[in-house]
Amino acid sequence: MRRFAVACLLVSTVALAATPYPLDRAVGDVTAAGSYATVERLTAPEFGGRLTGTPGYEAAAEWVAGRLRAAGLRSLPEVPGYLQRFPLTLGGVERAVMELLPAGEDEKPRSLEYFKDYLPLLYSGSGDVTGEVVFVGYGITAPELGRDDYAGLAVEGKVVMTVRGAPADGRDWTAYDSHRARTANARAHGAAGYLFAESAIANPNGEPIADLPMADVSEALGDTLLAGAKLTLADVRKVLAKGGVASFATGAKVRLAVTARPARPAQGANVVAWLPGSDPAVAGEYVLLGAHLDHCGDWPQLLPGADDNASGSATLLEIARAAARLTPRPRRSIVFVFFGGEETGLLGSRHFVADRPASLVTCLGVINLDMVGAGTGAFVAGGKNFPALQQAIEAARDRRQPGMTVKAGRSEGEPRADHGPFQQAAIPAVSIFGSGGNHHGYHSPEDTIWWITPKAMEAIGRVVLDAAATLANDGVAVSPPSPGR
Ligand SMILES: [Zn+2]
DSSP: OHHHHHHHHHHHHHHHHHOOBOHHHHHHTSOHHHHHHHHHHHTSGGGTTOOTTSHHHHHHHHHHHHHHHHTTOBOOTTSGGGEEEEEEEEOOEEEEEEEEEOSSSSSOOEEOOBTTTEEEOTTOOOEEEEEEEEEETTOOEEGGGTEETTTTOOOTTSEEEEOSOOOOSSSOOTTTSSHHHHHHHHHHTTOSEEEEEEOOOOOOOSOOOTTOOEEEEEHHHHHHHHGGGTOOHHHHHHHHHTTOOOEEEEEEEEEEEEEEOOOEEEEEEEEEEEEOOSOTTTTTEEEEEEEEOOOOOSSSSOOOOIIIIIHHHHHHHHHHHHHHTOBSOOSSEEEEEEESOSTTTSHHHHHHHHTOOTTOOEEEEEEEEOSOSSSSSEEEETTTTOHHHHHHHHHHHHHHSTTOOEEEEOOOOOTTSTHHHHHHTTOOEEEEEETTOOSTTTTSTTOOGGGOOHHHHHHHHHHHHHHHHHHHHHOOOOOOOOSOO
């Protein structure tokens, strides 16, 4: 009797191992319901808005690692336990006050509101400054390019205000067009406060500067501050884009007081799992699927980051779980990376590119999912640079979601999504976005699960699984980037 049971068990195990689980079934198992349930989990308060380096992020990373383990996916030998560590500097704000001071003596200061008028940069320094706002355009000082937005202005002890961008003149301004460069230049000129005019949203992407209070301000507040000069931000942006300078004392006065936590060293992590290729001859070749797991934390309230990027992480987890069961497995490997530190400056993807696990030899391509939870179509940043990847995605779309729009865009490896560092390292890489990402919730407490269209995640997830498995099985020439801008 016992011998019979053992024999039965043996037979059924063999039968199970040989049971085909083809791509068609795997694609069908990437579901709207599965992705939605994961978004609900990742946006819960227990993960504290998933700011890299915080306990909430650690808990989210461990949770994802547990799900990958349960799905039967392996960790890479170089990344045991699924977590690839990298260092970062963590700041943090405890409280802030901002007031618009009146022109007349008898009027009262107008106190300004978080997310409506302003929000301190999440890496702001501490300080309490009351002073005139001096508008300094792009905030660039680049003698070798013949530009100084601070020329002839005294900003010591004052509050400078800048906008994003650099002259659209075809020259390379990358070194200057970043939050890090703009804030450092404000400090170098002795500014006592720093404002960045665009939208009053959470921004953890920058370098803490001790004793310099820094804030994002809304377009409307920016316009209010320029009103004395009879200008709007739209007016000055036109001048600036043409290479002109628009720097002037505004006459407006504000108070900005921020109490920040001292910057401290912290640890981030990418969560990395591996579906080894079934053909030893080509198993060192791999397709990488990515999504950033992190968001902006929970100050001054929970920032759930449902679309940005619980949607991409949930979809990637759904893809990984289905891919893990593929029988037979694709001939080449598929690597799944949940990046940390995206919101803090693409730290996780930069680290992965710089410290690639040695088991991974040749990357056929990277497909990164970012904000895939809204809209009816998809946009592929870098699709025009890497036509072979774009074609693989479009062919998968034709098989799985015929009729879904998949637009290709050009990418300069810009520091706006996790495909950028790969592209800069000459690895074919794209980021796929849902077409509905321009909702008002971006980097605010409003980016909740209520914005999420589960079917958007399902459609993009099915297409990406098909594209990746097909690439991993059939292989594809690693196409060089197409020339020209
Ligand atoms: Zn974001």
